[in-house]
Amino acid sequence: MSSLGGPRPAAGEQPGARPHLWAAGGALLLCGLAVLLGWVWLRWHRACGIPPGPKPRPLVGNFGHLLVPRFLRLQFWLGSGSQTDAVGQHVFLARMARVYGNIFSFFIGHRLVVVLNDFHSVREALVQQAEVFSDRPRMPLISMMTKEKGIVFAHYGPIWKQQRRFSHSTLRHFGLGKLSLEPKIIEEFRYVKEAMQKHGEAPFSPFPVIGNAVSNIICSLCFGQRFDYTNQEFKRVLDFMSRGLEICLHSQLFLINICPWFYYLPFGPFKELRQIERDITCFLKNIIKEHQESLDASNPQDFIDMYLLHMEGEKKASKCSSFDEDYLFYIIGDLFIAGTDTTTNSLLWCLLYMSLNPDVQITTSVICWLRAPVCPGWRTRAKVHEEIERVIGCDRAPSLTDKAQMPFTEATIMEVQRLSMVVPLAIPHMTSEKTVLQGYTIPKGTVVLPNLWSIHRDPAIWEKPDDFCPHRFLDDQGQLLKRETFIPFGIGKRVCMGEQLAKMELFLMFVSLMQSFTFALPEGSEKPIMTGRFGLTLAPHPFNITVSKR
Numbered sequence: 001m002s003s004l005g006g007p008r009p010a011a012g013e014q015p016g017a018r019p020h021l022w023a024a025g026g027a028l029l030l031c032g033l034a035v036l037l038g039w040v041w042l043r044w045h046r047a048c049g050i051p052p053g054p055k056p057r058p059l060v061g062n063f064g065h066l067l068v069p070r071f072l073r074l075q076f077w078l079g080s081g082s083q084t085d086a087v088g089q090h091v092f093l094a095r096m097a098r099v100y101g102n103i104f105s106f107f108i109g110h111r112l113v114v115v116l117n118d119f120h121s122v123r124e125a126l127v128q129q130a131e132v133f134s135d136r137p138r139m140p141l142i143s144m145m146t147k148e149k150g151i152v153f154a155h156y157g158p159i160w161k162q163q164r165r166f167s168h169s170t171l172r173h174f175g176l177g178k179l180s181l182e183p184k185i186i187e188e189f190r191y192v193k194e195a196m197q198k199h200g201e202a203p204f205s206p207f208p209v210i211g212n213a214v215s216n217i218i219c220s221l222c223f224g225q226r227f228d229y230t231n232q233e234f235k236r237v238l239d240f241m242s243r244g245l246e247i248c249l250h251s252q253l254f255l256i257n258i259c260p261w262f263y264y265l266p267f268g269p270f271k272e273l274r275q276i277e278r279d280i281t282c283f284l285k286n287i288i289k290e291h292q293e294s295l296d297a298s299n300p301q302d303f304i305d306m307y308l309l310h311m312e313g314e315k316k317a318s319k320c321s322s323f324d325e326d327y328l329f330y331i332i333g334d335l336f337i338a339g340t341d342t343t344t345n346s347l348l349w350c351l352l353y354m355s356l357n358p359d360v361q362i363t364t365s366v367i368c369w370l371r372a373p374v375c376p377g378w379r380t381r382a383k384v385h386e387e388i389e390r391v392i393g394c395d396r397a398p399s400l401t402d403k404a405q406m407p408f409t410e411a412t413i414m415e416v417q418r419l420s421m422v423v424p425l426a427i428p429h430m431t432s433e434k435t436v437l438q439g440y441t442i443p444k445g446t447v448v449l450p451n452l453w454s455i456h457r458d459p460a461i462w463e464k465p466d467d468f469c470p471h472r473f474l475d476d477q478g479q480l481l482k483r484e485t486f487i488p489f490g491i492g493k494r495v496c497m498g499e500q501l502a503k504m505e506l507f508l509m510f511v512s513l514m515q516s517f518t519f520a521l522p523e524g525s526e527k528p529i530m531t532g533r534f535g536l537t538l539a540p541h542p543f544n545i546t547v548s549k550r
């Protein structure tokens with residue numbers, strides 16, 4: 001029969017071998033064609049005036065080398081992967097800006113990514129062209145984990161607006177940014193102080209207690225409950241969360257954006273990520289279920305209660321509403337994760353910088369004099385402890401109303417935020433239509449990374465950007481300077497929704513701890529690596545501290 005359709009097998013050839021050869025040849029041809037098309041497509045893109053960048057490879061873009069096992073990798077343009085993992089992608093991208101300019105691009109698979117490394121391009125994109133630059137990427141890794149629901153990764157549009165407006169006003173109802181939340185924060189930090197005092201003069205890691213305390217604030221707003229520092233289940237959830245944020249930008253997980261089925265691989269970061277997702281989902285779903293069972297419509301206690309009631313109201317009023325249980329789950333997840341890890345890391349960085357800069361904690365005229373050349377006027381500046389003593393004293397609890405009289409303390413927190421930049425690449429944005437940014441064409445669907453870290457280390461904006469110098473946020477009279485280039489919470493329509501809460505927490509928690517203790521690194525210990533552990537957030541490397549009571 002084969003003689004009818006195809007060429008006859010040659011003498012000595014197995015019957016049926018030819019069709020296999022034809023099939024293999026066809027497959028090869030198709031692959032070749034796909035590579036060629038990919039190549040033409042990438043070259044065409046570059047020719048269209050997109051920002052400059054390294055040469056992509058067909059199909060895989062600039063991340064193809066990650067498909068090769070680490071020990072076999074040659075040095076492609078992004079290094080072996082270990083280079084980016086070691087310094088953090090934000091530093092690596094800032095270094096690339098020196099080669100390609102402040103706006104440059106690369107490809108993940110066929111997806112164009114544009115990195116904005118300076119304040120002007122970030123402001124032009126996120127503020128002046130906010131309608132175009134405020135969407136979030138439709139990328140497999142993000143879509144699989146978030147279903148593109150919630151607030152953080154939801155698409156820019158009417159549903160995101162409704163959900164964000166409702167969430168923000170509900171959190172405000174429960175005290176976000178208001179004096180009514182103060183007692184809760186102060187109370188929580190009483191527990192922290194007790195826990196710290198138990199260590200006496202011995203060194204300890206501040207990570208678990210600070211993480212638990214910060215999380216308890218968002219938990220009491222959202223779930224109406226706090227978790228004891230000895231609660232092992234909660235501790236596990238917090239550990240999972242910070243691990244999840246650390247690995248989610250792991251270079252291997254980027255591969256999911258090229259081949260989505262990698263998500264289901266039964267090993268390495270893929271398996272770990274799925275396990276983390278399962279555990280956090282289970283924890284949050286249980287809490288929502290408990291709320292549904294005990295809901296008292298006349299007396300809503302927290303965010304979940306308010307959302308459930310709003311959901312019911314919307315259901316009664318109209319048939320199509322974006323308020324549903326699924327959305328509630330993702331919003332709660334967003335608030336819990338965004339509200340815990342960011343503020344925890346900021347506070348940990350504060351403790352680390354305080355331990356490394358005793359002259360900021362206490363007045364030591366010799367140290368101040370020595371530092372004067374680095375940070376002019378240093379010697380004459382009030383120090384954090386002095387300010388606390390003068391404005392608050394030793395017995396009274398701090399209040400937000402003290403803030404206006406404590407510019408040095410505020411400048412110190414801001415300087416720690418500037419240097420640590422806990423959300424170094426913000427959260428990826430996406431263009432919703434084709435546009436032009438500073439002369440470059442940015443096509444619709446481009447992923448945009450605002451490199452906040454590089455803005456806050458830009459020598460054109462900050463004198464000696466790598467030095468710790470709270471004074472840069474003060475004017476000649478010692479009053480706080482509002483600097484428009486200081487944007488740790490991002491800018492534009494997607495600016496952090498928890499900015500007021502975070503500022504409030506940072507001030508009250510930092511002052512509360514500094515009022516009670518002097519922090520130091522254990523004697524003889526090595527200075528911790530200050531680059532941070534890169535993930536979606538930038539956490540300090542593990543360190544121990546000692547506290548002495550004041």
Ligand code: HEM
Binds near residue numbers: 343488502
């Ligand atoms: C020091 C602490 C914090 C820092 C530095 C920080 C920083 C940021 C940054 C840089 C973004 C991304 C902005 C962008 O996409 O351009 C963001 C988004 C967000 N943050 Fe925060 N954040 C902090 C605390 C919080 C807290 C306590 C909450 C909880 C209420 C929160 C909730 C959110 C939400 C919901 C978004 C997504 C907003 C949206 O996409 O519309 N953040 N944050």
